[in-house]
Amino acid sequence: MxxxxxxxxVDDRRENLLALEAIxxxxxxxxVAVESGEAALKQLLLDDFAVILLDAQMPDMDGFxxxxxxxxxxxxxHVPIIFLTAADRDSHLAVRGYSVGAVDYLTKPLDPWVLRAKVSVFVDLWSKNRQLQLQAETVREREAQWASLTEAVDESLTILRDGAGDPxxxxRAVHVLETARWGS
Known part of the structure; x- marks a missing residue:
């Protein structure tokens, strides 16, 4: 992670990508800026993203x-997609964007403060999700340690019961417990 x-x-026009980076x-x-849908799909194989800002109208593979x-x-x-388009406020395009899974559909010119606020929300959600994943991983590790120690205690008790009177x-029981505790 x-x-x-x-x-x-994702935008086929370099100047739009530079403007988004500045915002x-x-x-x-x-x-991470790319200039086509194909490049976006390749990038998504390499990295995880908090949000995708996707131009709706591009040559070859469009945003939809x-x-x-x-x-x-x-x-x-589950990666949130915000469509960006220079097209007029055609509601059919917005509906099309939402129908393919967009969380928002913004028309240019963009209000930079609105876009910043929307991106910030998804970055915050991504960060909180990452924290939850790390906490869940820690819990799984501790549960595995607990299970190992419990097994060692049970084995030690069996050794002591079966070896009553055997110094x-x-x-042997202490060795089993130490091995489990230190993971050796």
């Missing part, structure tokens, strides 16, 4: 098709 939240920026400055997110591929993949289906039984 990575420590830094990342935002995938996101100062937010605890690392922008790209989003469809993203949402069909198990690894990426070496105590030494």
């Amino acid at each position: 990575t420590d830094v939240a990342k935002a995938l920026l 996101l400055q100062g937010i605890a997110v690392q922008p 098709e790209t989003a469809g591929h993203i949402k069909r993949r198990e690894r990426t289906r 070496s039984a105590v030494a």
Whole structure:
């Protein structure tokens, strides 16, 4: 797992990507900019992202098709997508965006403060989710340690019961407990 939240920026126009990177400055997110849907799908195989800012209208594979591929993949289906478009406020395009899994659909020119606020929310959610995953991992490790120690105690008790009166039984039982405790 990575420590830094990342935002995938997808737009076929380099100047739009530079503008998005500038808008996101100062937010605890690392922008990763790509210029096509195909490049976005490749990038999603390499990294995990807190949010995707996706241009709706691109040549070859448009944003809607790209989003469809993203949402069909198990690894990426839960990554929030915010569509960005220069198209007029055609409600059919917005509905199409939501129907392929977008969490929002913004038209250009973008209000940079609104976009920053939306990205910040998803970065915060990503960070909290990462903390929960780490805590769950810690709990699983402790449960495994507990199970190992419990097994060692049970084995030691059996050794002591079966070896009643045998001085070496105590030494064997202690060895089992020490081995379990130190993981040797």
